[in-house]
Amino acid sequence: QVQLVESGGGVVQPGRSLRLSCAASGFIFSNSAMHWVRQAPGKGLEWVALISYDGTNKYYADSVKGRLTIFRDNFKDTLYLQMTSLRAEDTAVYYCARDHGRGPPFEWGRSNYWGQGTLVTVSS
Amino acid sequence: DIQMTQSPSSLSASVRDRVTITCQASQDISTYLNWYQQKPGKAPKLLIYDASNLEPGVPSRVSGSGSGTDFNFTISSLQPDDIATYYCQQYDILPLTFGGGTKVEIK
Numbered sequence: 307q308v309q310l311v312e313s314g315g316g317v318v319q320p321g322r323s324l325r326l327s328c329a330a331s332g333f334i335f336s337n338s339a340m341h342w343v344r345q346a347p348g349k350g351l352e353w354v355a356l357i358s359y360d361g362t363n364k365y366y367a368d369s370v371k372g373r374l375t376i377f378r379d380n381f382k383d384t385l386y387l388q389m390t391s392l393r394a395e396d397t398a399v400y401y402c403a404r405d406h407g408r409g410p411p412f413e414w415g416r417s418n419y420w421g422q423g424t425l426v427t428v429s430s
Numbered sequence: 431d432i433q434m435t436q437s438p439s440s441l442s443a444s445v446r447d448r449v450t451i452t453c454q455a456s457q458d459i460s461t462y463l464n465w466y467q468q469k470p471g472k473a474p475k476l477l478i479y480d481a482s483n484l485e486p487g488v489p490s491r492v493s494g495s496g497s498g499t500d501f502n503f504t505i506s507s508l509q510p511d512d513i514a515t516y517y518c519q520q521y522d523i524l525p526l527t528f529g530g531g532t533k534v535e536i537k
Contacts, residue, residue: 353526367525415521416464420473
């Protein structure tokens with residue numbers, strides 16, 4: 307069955323860096339676009355980034371552009387989120403999610419599998 | 431960015447009641463709309479895609495409708511297992527955007 311397992315969360319000081327990982331199994335990882343979505347404590351869902359099936363195309367929310375980088379290793383079936391210059395407002399549970407398609411310009415748009423999330427706390 | 435406005439932000443209903451949540455987009459998104467359910471401490475779960483298509487395994491008491499800017503999500507007969515927060519999400523134009531969520535409780 308499809309499994310997505312995030313790791314790498316923790317407590318980090320403002321301005322520092324962190325890398326999240328999402329290990330995928332149970333499907334052909336290299337055929338699927340992938341997303342990162344976050345949720346601040348007690349708040350709603352916020353889309354963070356999308357990467358196409360082959361890693362060629364990447365898209366970001368304005369709030370993270372230039373600080374967070376999505377990338378993937380299709381040989382290791384793993385998705386990553388490199389987080390730099392972290393701010394207090396980046397504190398959230400970060401979910402990776404599989405898109406049903408390959409990503410733009412191909413068919414894409416719904417996330418039918420999600421990981422359990424990993425908590426990132428940015429605090430001094 | 432496309433703004434997604436959900437209402438109500440919370441509701442309380444009795445078991446077997448019909449419950450409807452609305453989602454309004456700030457511009458025409460055709461039917462590029464998903465609905466997710468999120469239970470406390472859990473990841474979101476896709477229920478409806480393309481505004482009205484039921485994800486496999488989702489109970490038939492759940493339905494979605496609408497196109498353009500106005501969308502509805504309905505539970506025809508509320509069950510205790512439906513207690514959750516529901517989110518709409520548009521995927522017509524990046525960045526993807528979610529509605530603010532609707533928390534559904536049992537009266």
